[in-house]
Amino acid sequence: MTSRAFVFDGSEGRSVAGTLEPPATTLRGWAIFAHCFTCGKDSLAAVRVSRALARAGIGVLRFDFAGGGESGATPEHPTFATNICDLVAAVRAMAAAGMPPALLVGHSLGGAAVLGAASQLPEITAVATISAPADLEHVLNQFTTEDLEHIEANGEADVQIAGRLFTIHREFLADCERNDIEAHVAALRRPLLIMHAPLDNVVGIEHASRLFLAARHPKSFVSLDQADHLLTKNADANYAASMIAAWATRYLPPLAPDLPQVETAEGVRASETGVGKLQVEIRSGEHRLLADEPVSVGGLGSGLSPYELVAAGLAACTVMTMRLYADRKGFPLERAHALVEHTKMPGMDPADRFTRTITLDGSLDDSQRNEILAIGDRCPVDLTLTRGSDVQTGFGEIALPDRVKH
CATH class of the missing domain: 3.40.50.1820 (Alpha/Beta hydrolase fold, catalytic domain)
Incomplete structure (x- = not known):
């Protein structure tokens, strides 16, 4: 805001x-x-x-x-x-x-x-x-x-x-x-x-x-x-x-969850493909995509970079949250779009800034548009990014469905 x-x-x-x-x-x-x-x-x-x-x-x-x-x-x-x-x-x-x-x-x-x-x-x-x-x-x-x-x-x-x-x-x-x-x-x-x-x-x-x-x-x-x-x-x-x-x-009043987590967490696996220096295959269930870095930093440019994946998660969560809210309220939202850009801000702590631009299609009045914007500004991924998270790391065996094909 x-x-x-x-x-x-x-x-x-x-x-x-x-x-x-x-x-x-x-x-x-x-x-x-x-x-x-x-x-x-x-x-x-x-x-x-x-x-x-x-x-x-x-x-x-x-x-x-x-x-x-x-x-x-x-x-x-x-x-x-x-x-x-x-x-x-x-x-x-x-x-x-x-x-x-x-x-x-x-x-x-x-x-x-x-x-x-x-x-x-x-x-x-x-x-x-x-x-x-x-x-x-x-x-x-x-x-x-x-x-x-x-x-x-x-x-x-x-x-x-x-x-x-x-x-x-x-x-x-x-x-x-x-x-x-x-x-x-x-x-x-x-x-x-x-x-x-x-x-x-x-x-x-x-x-x-x-x-x-x-x-x-x-x-x-x-x-x-x-x-x-x-x-x-x-x-x-x-x-x-x-x-x-x-x-x-x-x-101050205790912090309470705003919106429930709607997806089932199954875990996301990332494995090197052996192609190029930085290309990674990402799998979740039956879904597969590639992550990479631009050629300018040693990658092949064959997939989204890690920060682009974070931005994609925020953009997707924003659009989904706005859709669920608009449907529940009966608002005439035809299509929702979100553009998320990531930049590093010198002198700001934390230094990461995600700038989000929203476009809403449909015959919405100003009050409806503002309500949808407000709920999109507080989607679950947004709250995770702004509040911070607990990340725990350790060794273990990761089950791979099959070997990555080169």
Whole structure:
């Protein structure tokens, strides 16, 4: 599923621009990602962590806090409290749209914001933070003494932080001074995951220690090892997301099968034919086909490659699932087609991407087409690929019906 826009009314009636990452597999739950102070909803960390969670079945909304990104009208003097109000409004808006969040994830100042917002959101079952500060005085360290004096004297000042220009108001500084993040953590009484990098030179590791000590159980800590504060390395963002996804599953609804397996599993045998370097005969019952690799990599090009066979399985399962669903619902589907392409995506974990294109023939209305597409997007082979599988290997005798003829 592709990301899509999600706009909602934030604090003071302003419009907030968000991006929704729908779950790529069976829905486990919904989450909201809160970005860092100098970032936005489209920062590397926000995008990578949100999409990695979506691949694990956790749909994510990421949006711009007041004063940045694509959001419309902003409060005259945005504060940390404004961010908390926006988070509460986002939870309410998602719930109203049928996507009630159960998980809050916050990065840096966004981590402090989710800790502050959770106390107002009893429906949130778990909270995760990445490189979050234990106090908001840390934010004041981003400003020079001259900046602070200018803000106090004039009520506001344009401040350069991490290459971006921010208008900082006196109200923001006052709000940072009055908010007690450790008190929010102590009162949280929800499962908390704290993630931090020991070498973080923006928010020191001592902040994670303070948050962990303030929190009540169940609480967990995961070290992000060599990561930097902004998670600029894709591997670090993917690792953080995988840890959050694995931890959060304990606090999300249990995973249940979507669709039954309809075929009888008899086993598939593969044997070298002795023809060419890589040609393989594949047998299942009375069925036989050849697999091979292209000439360019040493094969004969006499059959589908292994990844093409995987893509073929996904395409076939998609079409069959859509047919069974359309027949059960009485939809006028004449013929269904699926094209599946496999590519390796550098920087993505896992790196394999299967792109599926669907064509439906018949006098279907938009609602019927969308229903068929949705069920095809969750066919059994799709769920096997996106969830992962247990593969066990050992020695044994394989019964061959006859010798492969060359």
